[in-house]
Amino acid sequence: MTAPLQEMLPLEDLKELPAVSPWCQRWRERKHSWRHVRDGGFDARNYSVDVIPDEEPAKTFVLTHHYSRSYPAVKVQLGLYQVVDGERRLCGVAVFGVPVSTAVLTKPLPELKPYTESLVCSRFVLLDECPGNSESWFLARCFEHLLARNVRGVVSFADPVPRRTASGALIMPGHVGTIYAATNAVYASRTTARTVKLLPDGTVFHERAAQKIRRQEQGHEYAEAQLIALGAPVPRAGCNPAVWLREALMAVGARNVRHRGAHRFVWRLGRNRREREQIKLGLPARRPYPKQADPEPNGI
Known part of the structure; x- marks a missing residue:
């Protein structure tokens, strides 16, 4: 049996950011900015949420603004629209789709049928013009749409590890996870390092x-x-x-x-608390939500 080839690439260990904070991340042309939750200013009368039936508008929006510069396999894509003078302008996109492995869904939600009853939230992008507290309203409307399609569970991940270019420029400071805690997601521990x-x-x-x-x-x-x-x-x-x-x-x-592994969060969807709690979790719920980065390893 042939031994696997060794890749002699330089190795980095980057400092993580806290997984929860009062700051909400925004994006424009792959550059991040922040909104503090106390800023407020969100008025639901000026916004609407709808399914984006064609892939191209959502894909173009994500590729233009999200740091990953990639678009995942999609089952449902929803848009946050700002309504100005009767015209709607796309200012946010949420993508729910298919992970690489079914275990991403079946491990935390073992009794739900993957790809139909359970999906992964793989992109959640709001422009920098969206006021504070936009995320929780947008996500709640997304869950209403998904529940109407018989989706009963959603898994998402908060990545606290920053991304830098080879020259050291920061392009992604870390997903801080504020929206997950604010919407009462179940924290289901970290993924494998x-x-x-x-x-x-x-x-x-x-x-x-x-x-x-x-x-x-x-x-x-x-x-x-x-x-x-x-x-x-x-x-x-x-x-x-x-x-x-x-x-x-x-x-x-x-x-x-x-x-060191992303933080895993799970939502169980239902019309009431009883329906939500009837959905079995395959991983133990952890409390409290993670709030501090891992310590730097010795020698790094």
């Missing part, structure tokens, strides 16, 4: 994309093109895909970053 690969622009090169290249699975061309666009050599005919991937990651200046 792992190492993630960051590209020079600070975006993550996901392990699933790497796996597609190594195994030459469907979609490997897109993943290869992502690295080639950053300066990796074009694969030669007959070359070992795993060897090419290792060399390509080194050529573009990718970095390994230690990640």
Whole structure:
């Protein structure tokens, strides 16, 4: 059996941010800003929430404003619209969809059918013009839409690890999780610690994309093109895909970053408290909500 190839990428360990704070994150053209919850100013009469039937408007909005520069597999996408002089303007998008593995849904929600009765909230983006407290109202309306479609559970994650470019510029200071605590989500502990690969622009090169290249699975061309666009050599005919991937990651200046695991949150949806509590949790509910970052490891 052939031993796996070792990737000699530089390793970083970045300081995490607190998982809960009174500041709400906003985005515009992949640059973050903040709104304090005490600022208020939200008036529901000026906003509406609707399903976005076509993928393109939601995808364009997310790719334009979200730091990840990617759009996940979607089941339901909903838009927050500001109503001005009778005209609606898209100012927020929530994406509920399909994770890479069914275990993302079945582990915390074992009795719900994944992809139909349970979904993952994979993108939740509001523009910087949205006033404080917009998130909780938008999310509540999203849950009403999902419940009408017989979705009974939603899983989401708060990532406290910042993202920086190779030059050190901060592009994502960390998902602080304020909206999850404010909407009484169940905190279901952290995901497994792992190492993630960051590209020079600070975006993550996901392990699933790497796996597609190594195994030459469907979609490997897109993943290869992502690295080639950053300066990796074009694969030669007959070359070992795993060897090419290792060399390509080194050529573009990718970095390994230690990640201690994202915070996992779960919502059980129902018309009343009894219906919500009838939905079984596969993971124990933790209290209190996480409020402090992990201490820096010795020697880092």
